Amino acid sequence: MRRTRRVRLLAAALAGLLAVTATGCTRSSDAAGSATADEDLRYGAAPAPDGVTLQPDVVIVGGGGKSVRSVTADGLSWRIDGKAKHADELAPGKVMFITERGVGRVLDVAPVDDDLLVTIGPVDLTEVVKDGTFERADVALGDPVIYPAGEPFYGDEQPPPPSTYGRSVPLQRRTDQPTQPGPQRGGDVLTRALGYTVYPTCCTNGAGAHFSYDDGGVRLVGTVTLTTQRPNAGFHLAIGAGKVTRAELEISGGFGIKVEFEAGIQDGKNHKKVFPIAADLSFPIGAIAGIPLSFTVSQTLGVTTAFGAKLGTIKGSGEFSLAGKLGFGYANGTFGPHVTENFQRKSSLLNSLTGVPVGVMGLLIEHGVRFTVGIGAFLFKAGVYFELSTKYGMTLGSALGAAYAQCRGTAIGLNATFGVGYTILDPVVKVINSFLSLLKPFKVVNVPQIKNSGGISSSSEIYKNEEVIPKVSICGHAPS
Structure with missing residues (x-):
């Protein structure tokens, strides 16, 4: 009886430990997909629309600054992670919105190894936000x-x-x-x-x-x-x-x-x-x-x-x-x-x-x-x-x-x-x-x-x- 009770308590403790470990892993995985403070500062914070409606041709690329590899000095071309969420939807004519600084009308998209090189042009704010x-x-x-x-x-x-x-x-x-x-x-x-x-x-x-x-x-x-x-x-x-x-x-x-x-x-x-x-x-x-x-x-x-x-x-x-x-x-x-x-x-x-x-x-x-x-x-x-x-x-x-x-x-x-x-x-x-x-x-x-x-x-x-x-x-x- 005592042994059975001990086994149940041990099983419960292990289950709790696994639950905590699993939760910790999940949080770690989520954090890995988010930009760091330095990346937010360098490339701008990521959008997360809440209470606004964007225009239908706007593509929000996932990962924010973490998905940005580099930006050219003139600001025209952004090298981004080709595997970032929605990156494959970018095409000339679409509006890329990856961070507050990385937003513009797509003029060209070219593959570079596993990345994408996206050349953008100017876009009006009403071409991004509908309401x-x-x-x-x-x-x-x-x-x-x-x-x-x-x-x-x-x-x-x-x-x-x-x-x-x-x-x-x-x-x-x-x-x-x-x-x-x-x-x-x-x-x-x-x-x-x-x-x-x-x-x-x-x-x-x-x-x-x-x-x-x-x-x-x-x-x-x-x-x-x-x-x-x-x-x-x-x-x-x-x-x-x-x-x-x-x-x-x-x-x-x-x-x-x-x-x-x-x-x-x-x-x-x-x-x-x-x-x-x-x-x-x-x-x-x-x-x-x-x-x-x-x-x-x-x-x-x-x-x-x-x-x-x-x-x-x-x-x-x-x-x-x-x-x-x-x-x-x-x-x-x-x-x-x-x-x-x-x-x-x-x-x-x-x-x-x-x-x-x-x-x-x-x-x-x-x-x-x-x-x-x-x-x-x-x-x-x-x-x-x-x-x-x-x-x-x-x-x-x-x-x-x-x-x-x-x-x-x-x-x-x-x-x-x-x-x-x-x-x-x-x-x-x-x-x-x-x-x-x-x-x-x-x-x-x-x-x-x-x-x-x-x-x-x-x-x-x-x-x-x-x-x-x-x-x-x-x-x-x-x-x-």
């Missing part, structure tokens, strides 16, 4: 996660020709490309494009960039900043039946603009260059209705030189207060900017202009700062956005006429663009489409050209002013 509401009232913008893009090919004026080796052009072209560097917090991030070296900064005291250029007899160095204090953001987005029904975005903290520069020419040639700064400054928000979102700050830079002689220098700086908050609202098909504009001079750009110009020295610096709440990475971010574009035009007259009057002129223009969707700079679209056109002879299906914008948007002029001194007939106006 859903997303809202957050208080997003602190203090210490961003910085995602540098290295030296993506869109920083070149012409893309390098792809190899025709193998069954797929993008297979060889993309595997020859450098992969994205890992994300980081704080520190200097160096980016390069079109001969410019740029260090982007963000966000406690503002979003800006320090840039330098030294080539072909032209030298430039400068810093542009959208200044702010303790920035904070809130947003609301409602999508119904694949259309935006309501959208709001507001960034507060008190804003201003600041520029400083030095430029010179010695037997050089003028140039005009506009490009995206290849780094995302991101603040992960977390999942809302199972869709992981981030608040991202991205920037563009443009420089146009108009030096009227082969020798000369120009230098200047200025700072201005701008607005208490930036943002917009959209409802019932109508946009309305939310900008508490209060433009005031803190230090004069006009009075600061100095130099030794043998001929007229003209310079135009453009700085764009975009705030986006949404999904995607680098060029292919889509969501609710507000972009402030600032143009500084400076002209310094020839020193040869200084005995009579050395003319100085400045022009400042600020414009806002806002909406729900995405926009890409025209020069970048041209380079990417040039690459995609090279795929056509090797593809059975036509490779679609990407567009420079998608979704709904509007724009508004915030401020514009032009000053020229001295006020004499010999002096004209600054470039606009």
